[in-house]
Amino acid sequence: MNLGIKLVVLVLSTKVFRSWCLNFTYTTFYDSNIYDFNTNNSYIVKNAIQVTPDVSVDSISDMSGRIVYRQPLKLWRSEGESGTDGRAVANFTSTFVLNISPKDGPGGEGLAFVLAGDAHLPNNSHGQWLGIVNSSTNGTARSPIVAVEFDTLKSYDGDVDGNHVGLDINSVYSVKHVSLTSYGVNLSAATDITARVHYDGLNISVFLHWSNDTTGEQTRIPIFSTPIDLSEYLPEDVFVGFSASTGNGTELNCIRAWTFESSDIIDGRKRSLLWVWILIPSLVLFLVVATLALSWMRLSRGRIEDSYPRIEDQIEGANMGPKKFRLGQIRRATGNFSPKNELGKGGFGTVYKGSLLGDHDVVAVKRISKNSRQGIPEFLAEVTTIGSLHHRNLVKLIGWCYERRELLLVYEYMPNSSLDNFIYQDKSSMPKNSTIHLDWNRRFNIISGVAQALDYLHNGCERRVLHRDIKASNIMLDSEFNARLGDFGLARMIRQAEQTHHSTKEIAGTPGYMAPETFLTGRATVETDVYAFGVLMLAIVCGRRPGERINDDSNIVYMVWDLHRQQRFGSAADPMLMDGPAEEVERVLLLGLACCHPNPHHRPSARTIWQVLRGEAPMPLVPLERPPFIWPAMPPSFKVDRDITLGDDQLSLITELVAR
Numbered sequence: 001m002n003l004g005i006k007l008v009v010l011v012l013s014t015k016v017f018r019s020w021c022l023n024f025t026y027t028t029f030y031d032s033n034i035y036d037f038n039t040n041n042s043y044i045v046k047n048a049i050q051v052t053p054d055v056s057v058d059s060i061s062d063m064s065g066r067i068v069y070r071q072p073l074k075l076w077r078s079e080g081e082s083g084t085d086g087r088a089v090a091n092f093t094s095t096f097v098l099n100i101s102p103k104d105g106p107g108g109e110g111l112a113f114v115l116a117g118d119a120h121l122p123n124n125s126h127g128q129w130l131g132i133v134n135s136s137t138n139g140t141a142r143s144p145i146v147a148v149e150f151d152t153l154k155s156y157d158g159d160v161d162g163n164h165v166g167l168d169i170n171s172v173y174s175v176k177h178v179s180l181t182s183y184g185v186n187l188s189a190a191t192d193i194t195a196r197v198h199y200d201g202l203n204i205s206v207f208l209h210w211s212n213d214t215t216g217e218q219t220r221i222p223i224f225s226t227p228i229d230l231s232e233y234l235p236e237d238v239f240v241g242f243s244a245s246t247g248n249g250t251e252l253n254c255i256r257a258w259t260f261e262s263s264d265i266i267d268g269r270k271r272s273l274l275w276v277w278i279l280i281p282s283l284v285l286f287l288v289v290a291t292l293a294l295s296w297m298r299l300s301r302g303r304i305e306d307s308y309p310r311i312e313d314q315i316e317g318a319n320m321g322p323k324k325f326r327l328g329q330i331r332r333a334t335g336n337f338s339p340k341n342e343l344g345k346g347g348f349g350t351v352y353k354g355s356l357l358g359d360h361d362v363v364a365v366k367r368i369s370k371n372s373r374q375g376i377p378e379f380l381a382e383v384t385t386i387g388s389l390h391h392r393n394l395v396k397l398i399g400w401c402y403e404r405r406e407l408l409l410v411y412e413y414m415p416n417s418s419l420d421n422f423i424y425q426d427k428s429s430m431p432k433n434s435t436i437h438l439d440w441n442r443r444f445n446i447i448s449g450v451a452q453a454l455d456y457l458h459n460g461c462e463r464r465v466l467h468r469d470i471k472a473s474n475i476m477l478d479s480e481f482n483a484r485l486g487d488f489g490l491a492r493m494i495r496q497a498e499q500t501h502h503s504t505k506e507i508a509g510t511p512g513y514m515a516p517e518t519f520l521t522g523r524a525t526v527e528t529d530v531y532a533f534g535v536l537m538l539a540i541v542c543g544r545r546p547g548e549r550i551n552d553d554s555n556i557v558y559m560v561w562d563l564h565r566q567q568r569f570g571s572a573a574d575p576m577l578m579d580g581p582a583e584e585v586e587r588v589l590l591l592g593l594a595c596c597h598p599n600p601h602h603r604p605s606a607r608t609i610w611q612v613l614r615g616e617a618p619m620p621l622v623p624l625e626r627p628p629f630i631w632p633a634m635p636p637s638f639k640v641d642r643d644i645t646l647g648d649d650q651l652s653l654i655t656e657l658v659a660r
Contacts, residue, residue, distance in 0.1 A: 021090070022073045022240070025259040025332045027355040035070075037241070040121035042067035048099070049255040051111050051131075051244035055103065060250045064131035066114070066121040068241030069260070075115070075238045076231040077265050087231045089201045092262035094240065096255055097361075100152055101190035105249030108153030110187070112168070113197055114243050117144035117235045121243070128155035131243030132172055139171040144234050148197050148206055149174065152188045153249060163187050165206055165223050169233055176226045183208070183223070192256060194361065204228050257355055322387040322410075323399035330354065330401055330408055334365055343417070346473075348378060353413065363398060364414065368407035378490065379407045385465060386488040393453035395476050395486030414484060416477035419446065423472060423543050423574075440580030442481050443540050447588060448613050449483030450475060454533055455606040458526050463493045466524045470532035471510045471546075472539055492524065512546030512555060516598055516629045527600035533609070534595025541589055543574030557596045560589060561626040587619065594620040598629040 026033060028047045042051050042065040052065040076089045094113060102108075112130050122134045122143070129138070130149055137143035147168040154162040158173055163181055166174030180187060185208060187193065194209040205225035240260060244253035333354035334341050343351040349369035356363055368379055379402070386397045401408040416422075422438050438446075450470070457465040468490040476484040515531035518524075535546045538556050546556050563572045569586045577585065591612055597603050604612070604620045611617035 021264045022069070022071060022092075022260060022262045024069065027257050027333055027335065029256075037067050038070055038119040038239070039065075039067050040119075041065040042242075047256070049242065049258075051242050051253040051255060052246055054252050060103065060246055060252075061248060062126045062246065063250075064121060064126040064129065064243070064245040065253075066116075066119075066131050066241065066243040068114070068116065068119045068239035072237040072239050073115075073262060074236060074265055075234055076236055088265050089229070089231050090263050090265050091200050092240075092260065093196060093198045095194065095196045095259045096242075097192050097194050097257040098150065099190065099192050099252075099254040099256055100150070100187050101252040101254070102152075102188050103250045103252065106153060106162070107188045107251040108162075108247050108249040109155060109245045110149060110151040110153065111242055111244035111253040111255075112147040112149040113195070113241075114145055114147045115230065115234055115238045115240055116146075117238055119239045119241075125243075126245045127247035128153075129172055129245060131245045132168060133170070139173065141170065143170050145170060146228075146230060146233055147243070148195075148204075150187050150195070151177075152251065153247070155247075165208075167204065167206075167224070167226055167228075169228075176224055178224045180208070180223070188251065192361075199230065202227060202229075204230075322383060322397045325399045325401040325408070325410060327401055327403040327406055327408070329356070330365055330410065333363065337367060349407075354410075356410075362413040364411045366409040366411065368409070370405060370407075376407065379409070381490065381492065382409055382488045385493060386486075389457075389461065389465070391453055391456045391460070393449040393456070393483055393485060395484040411486070414476040415479045416481060418473050419475035419477060419483070419540070420472035422477075423540055424545055437576060438481070440577050440585065443577070443580075444584070444588070446475065446477070446481070446483040447537055447540055448610075450485055450533065450536065451606065451610045451613055453483070453485040454529060455610045458529070458606040461493075464526075466492050466526065467529055467532075468492065468524045469510060469513075470529060470536055471513050472536060475536070515600065517600060517631060517633065520631055525600065526606065527603050530595050530603045530606060530609070531600070533606075534592045534603070537588060537592035537595065538572075541574065541577070541585060541592070542572050543576065557593075558626065561593055561596075564590070564593060564622070565624045565626075567624075588613075590619060590622050593622050597622075598627050599633045601633055601635040 024036075029044045029049055030047065031044055034044050041053065041063065042049060043053075044050070045054065045056075049067055050065075051067060052063045053060050073092070074090060076087045078087055096113070098111065100107070100111065109127055109130055112132055114132065121131055122129070122137060125131045125134045129135070130147070130151070132145055132147050132149070133139075133143045145168075149166045149168055149172070151159060151164050151166060152162060154160075156173075160166075160177050160179045161181065163186060164177050164179045166177030168174050185193065196207040196209075198205045198207070203225050205222040207222050242255055246253075331337070333356045334352040337350075337352055341353045343353050343364060345351070349367050352365045352367065354363045354365045355361060379400075382397065383400050386394065387400075390396075395414065396412045397409065398412060399410040401410070423443070454467070454470070457467060465488075467485070467488065469487060470485070474485065474487040476486050478484060510532075513532040513535045515528040518528055535557060538560050539546055542556060542560065544556050544559075548556065560569075560572050563569055569589055570582055572589055573580065573585050591604075591609065595603055595609065602620075608617055608620070612619055
């Protein structure tokens with residue numbers, strides 16, 4: 001019944017009533033997008049709208065430009081047909097990313113978001129006229145235009161200063177203007193600034209979000225909000241877009257992204273009632289056919305949801321942290337998962353860079369492969385685990401999407417990718433054109449950051465979390481090279497903080513990082529997490545992959561322990577770490593070996609590791625010879641640990657390995 005009602009409303013709203021709403025999104029601009037616009041001395045280059053010509057031309061002084069969306073917006077209509085007086089006015093929100101970069105002199109003049117009755121650029125509208133009007137049309141009805149100006153030069157005495165936002169009506173002499181200096185915003189700083197212009201039919205409001213506002217709070221506080229009836233100044237159909245100009249001082253006026261959303265204006269209400277009666281029989285038939293078709297589609301296709309019903313219920317019941325996104329939003333943000341936006345690919349799927357206008361401008365989107373055997377379990381683990389965690393050394397999960405069999409996770413974007421791209425001596429996987437060297441201070445800070453994250457997971461959460469896949473490729477680096485532990489696809493929460501393990505039918509993890517007992521017990525514990533962290537410490541200091549065969553040693557743990565036996569610890573460190581204090585480097589290597597002790601009872605806890613790194617606890621004892629691996633492992637008191645459930649007569653090998 002609900003489905004039938006929704007379909008009736010959908011058909012009536014799209015077929016019976018006339019609609020003039022205008023909606024579009026450009027997360028970036030491509031050359032082919034130019035056909036969507038009417039241009040006047042403006043063009044698209046370097047994935048941005050150049051509202052005025054850029055430096056590729058002979059001169060960019062005394063220029064003006066205007067670019068508007070080709071399809072006009074139905075701004076208002078007369079309500080005479082519905083038996084009432086007055087006009088119905090559309091609501092709209094225009095959100096865009098602008099970048100103004102001065103070139104000559106003090107820069108100038110600025111750019112503006114415009115609603116204009118005419119798509120054409122006025123003649124001689126350069127300089128102070130901002131491409132809005134010229135000296136003869138300024139302040140007259142011959143120029144039906146309303147603009148929100150972002151002015152970068154005080155061109156006349158009425159301007160508040162050379163860094164302000166103003167509202168212009170048929171003129172460049174603003175009826176309302178506000179200096180941005182007190183807000184800490186410099187329009188001419190050559191940085192991206194997100195602006196939002198909102199009109200609710202009664203008031204026009206302007207919001208700004210600049211690059212150093214990481215909270216996005218400023219987008220909720222208007223720079224100004226002014227009452228205005230746009231239908232008094234503009235015709236029914238208007239063009240939306242941008243204009244800009246330069247004078248003696250010059251600048252580049254760019255728009256990097258743009259989203260426009262508007263409401264419907266519905267008319268012909270009396271006539272549409274007749275159509276309702278005509279269409280009802282057709283709609284009934286349509287509903288029957290549609291219901292049968294949907295049922296057939298659901299039965300005929302293999303649905304991965306069968307094994308995991310009510311995915312959304314499981315997520316929303318676990319936590320309310322991450323935001324639910326629609327598939328359309330993420331498609332627009334990633335350019336429909338364009339290969340140009342691909343950041344990386346793995347067994348789980350592919351990660352894309354995306355741009356979401358709002359609080360999180362740039363994001364990373366993980367698109368879990370539909371062929372992934374562990375797709376849904378990893379997706380659920382990620383959302384229900386990391387979604388409820390908050391720590392500066394954990395990658396933040398912003399949101400998720402489960403729609404049309406697409407499993408999508410949206411994270412904060414990490415500009416410096418993952419740690420493994422920097423630490424290994426084979427630099428072939430480093431980001432292109434990267435010349436960054438991870439010196440000792442950076443590596444030590446990364447180790448300390450991951451240690452804090454691990455201590456938080458094991459001891460700082462209401463429900464203890466076992467990560468189960470700590471490795472270099474899961475350590476992300478932000479713009480300051482701070483470590484962020486990510487990828488919680490294998491993570492598991494333990495209900496009681498006292499519980500130390502999670503049993504599984506499959507061995508999960510990455511070869512080289514997995515503790516030896518894992519292959520016997522199939523159990524994830526705090527100690528197996530610590531072992532993986534120990535391997536990570538050795539890899540960071542040595543600059544070698546954990547599974548790499550080194551001389552006669554089968555892996556990095558054996559190599560470092562052998563050098564420890566020979567008391568040649570110094571030769572284990574990455575040759576690029578010439579700046580590292582030898583004593584501190586050896587101390588970290590020794591702590592790494594302590595974490596990789598074959599007997600899990602002798603490994604330090606995450607809390608102890610963090611205390612040792614801060615110099616608040618003594619170094620655990622590490623024997624010169626690597627002890628043999630014996631199972632069941634005996635605790636220091638030589639009493640059987642109550643957590644060990646596999647005795648000698650129960651010992652069995654688990655051979656199924658899930659590598660990542």
